Amino acid sequence: MIVRGKDITGPLRESADVCIIGSGCGGGASAKILAEAGKKVILLEEGGYFTSRDFDGTEGFAYQTMYQRRAGQSTEDLSVTVLQGRCVGGSTTVNWMTSLRTPEFTLDDWRHRFGIEGLSAKDLDPYFERVERYLNVKAEPDENHNPNNRIILDGARALGYSTKANGRNARGCVRSGACGLGCPFDAKLSVALTYVPDAVKSGATVYADCRAEKIEGSGKTKRVAGYVLDNERRTTKTDFVIEAPVVIVSASAIHSPVLLLKSGVCNSSRQLGKNLTFHLTTAVAGRFERIIYPSGGIPQSAMCDEFLNKNGDNGGFWVEAVPVYPALAALAFPGFGRAHRERMREFPHTGASITLVKEIDSVGRVTVNDHGRASISYDPGPKDIEYLKQGVAAAARIHFAAGAKEVMTLHARPTIIRSEGEIERKIRAASWERNSLALFSAHPLGTCRMGNDPQNSVVDPHCQTHDVPGLFVIDGSVTPTSLGVNPQITLLGIAEKSAEWLAENFAAVAR
Ligand SMILES: Cc1cc2nc3c(=O)[nH]c(=O)nc-3n(C[C@H](O)[C@H](O)[C@H](O)COP(=O)(O)OP(=O)(O)OC[C@H]3O[C@@H](n4cnc5c(N)ncnc54)[C@H](O)[C@@H]3O)c2cc1C
Ligand code: SF4
Incomplete structure (x- = not known):
């Protein structure tokens, strides 16, 4: 009952x-x-x-x-949204x-x-x-991947990175997104x-x-x-x-x-x-000439796992597609006014991927606040931040290899990368201090x-x-x-x- x-x-x-x-x-x-x-x-x-x-x-x-x-749960300093x-x-x-x-x-x-x-x-x-x-649980056949997941499969393959279709727990899926x-x-x-x-x-x-x-x-x-x-x-x-x-x-x-x-x-x-981990996550958004429409079709059906535990330190990152619904996009895309409106106009041509870090030195904690509710704190460690940067760079490379014209990170001061040759310089030049870019977790553990x-x-x-x-x-x-x-x-x-x-x-x- x-x-x-x-x-x-x-x-x-x-x-x-x-x-x-x-x-x-x-x-x-x-x-x-x-x-x-x-x-x-x-x-x-x-x-x-x-x-x-x-x-x-x-x-x-x-x-x-x-x-x-109401999807607004976050760390106390508002640096990480916790879904x-x-x-x-x-x-x-x-x-x-x-x-x-x-x-x-x-x-x-x-x-x-x-x-x-x-x-x-x-x-x-x-x-x-x-x-x-x-x-x-079954992996989707090749023809079922939406254009947003194809970016990962095709881009990672072109670069020689390990990539695969994920299993999904569905029966009778009509790919509504x-x-x-x-x-x-x-x-x-x-x-x-x-x-x-x-x-x-x-x-x-x-x-x-x-x-x-x-x-x-x-x-x-x-x-x-x-x-x-x-x-x-x-x-x-x-x-x-x-x-x-x-x-x-x-x-x-x-x-x-x-x-x-x-x-x-x-x-x-x-x-x-104590010991709270997040799979600390950020995203990149690529602008494509073709229509991607990142909220349509099966949201997450492929991944790139090339960079997990690659150094044998139990850390690293992986890359997946993310279903970007319009309101979520409006929140996550940087900029204001006209610039923001232009970005939203490009929404159907936008592909989006997330990079998730398997943390090794970040420090997270849940305590109880004065109202008896969760108070969440999270300090990203230097090794994990380095993996986050590498993850954003890898996701940007995947997008360019799949045909992106430009790639944007989720920094508050927009970081627009216009070619593969710019990736390293722009990512190293950007700020990775807390609250300088949008960070998420859907995996608190x-x-x-x-x-x-x-x-x-x-x-x-x-x-x-x-x-x-x-x-x-x-x-x-x-x-x-x-x-x-x-x-x-x-x-x-x-x-x-x-x-x-x-x-x-x-x-x-x-x-
Ligand atoms: C948007 C999103 C996308 C995700 N995508 C994936 C994915 O593709 N694959 C994957 O493997 N994982 C995914 N996850 C993560 C996965 O769903 C979670 O890791 C998993 O469900 C966690 O299980 P849990 O039992 O710890 O908690 P939950 O599944 O979160 O369940 C906890 C429940 O406890 C209830 N609760 C809390 N406090 C109380 C209380 N005091 N009294 C009564 N009830 C209470 C909550 O309301 C909630 O319903 C995603 C999560 C989110 C939010
Ligand atoms: S894409 Fe998701 S929401 Fe749509 S039918 Fe399949 S399982 Fe259901």
Whole structure:
């Protein structure tokens, strides 16, 4: 059963075997596995429950209703915009569907540096296979790539860079391009269309519009307390308390540490909220004579992975296409007035690529502000900034190799590169200080990091917190480092494995 906030009329009091907070990758996958194992599951989600009938393909609807802080979530200094979903299905409802397994070098690094056993490629491959089968993950055939993705495939190939078609979790995709706004055709196999309904079929109850504020107690009587929201009016309606011996926090790498910090638990390591990584991202926009129309067709179906871990330092960057919807373009393109209008006029001839850094020396953190909400800080490290510059240069080279007439970076003082020969000089001359160019993240990770040692990690390799038996964190918070690929398959694989372990060991855990 899926219950919306508007249907809850008085204070809600319930009990369950497992209470899960957040319905994205971590929460949705855990709910399905535990409900299918016969556990009574309650899944809480602060955002609303929307279906394809609600999705109208407009940025206005999507950003207002299905993104954290109406798509305006950012670091405190406004230097990095942090995009996340806030609805049943979490970020998967609005994501771009690239489906890639965790690179082996990343999993090896976790074993060597954090003593994590049981998460090698060999251990995770059966889970990845299961997730990919369930979500129908397949790479698109050559004829399905839109002109924006062709820039990457053709440009990278011409330069001799490694490039490939990504897997995507779709069935019956009509290539509308609306993935980031909610799929109006039910073709995107998001968590809201797969794990959540399957959990419900096995008896789970989903409460949408219900925000958890605090976890109290230990042992068999943990209590999750919070508010039922009227998300349209942005007010609270009433309160709820759910009692359960097992609680799983799956509110994402930004919001899980906030809940745990407010609850005053799980921080004996002093690591809670620290180690935030972003896959720090910026974009380049190329002007082409041909029509590209970067918001039409499958948004993200190809990548260039030539520069990942190339120096053996676990860092580097990769390049992907980005679906640039008009309002997003208007925000991201630099300039004002007439100059900005001219740029927007070129929109149909604009191709756009993002470069995402697998960080190695940036320092990010989530704390709680005076209003009890997330306060995000992020200091990019010198090595990561160097990779960001190299990433922008590589993306610009790819655009020129694919026929761009000029390439623009997202610096506040417009940096226009008119030929390949200008790339290095212009990129080195530009400012890379914070707030001098548009930076994004759609992949916050790492704030309740996993490890064997309770002194320097928050959860163990089964995602159970070191400090409170029966309290788990299963979501993007647990990765010990950034990944080097888009996260959803990694997070679903880890969630399925951890939830399966919990189901098998339930009696011992729920004491
Ligand atoms: C625009 C966009 C594009 C992306 N594209 C891709 C892609 O192509 N491929 C890919 O692999 N990944 C992509 N991602 C990232 C991927 O979707 C996320 O990494 C993944 O969904 C994170 O899973 P999670 O469980 O950590 O959190 P989420 O999926 O974000 O779910 C967390 C949920 O918890 C809820 N919540 C938060 N606090 C509370 C609370 N206190 N009480 C109740 N509920 C709460 C939130 O509303 C949210 O619904 C994209 C993300 C975005 C935003
Ligand atoms: S491109 Fe495909 S998956 Fe994306 S919104 Fe359109 S039909 Fe849905």
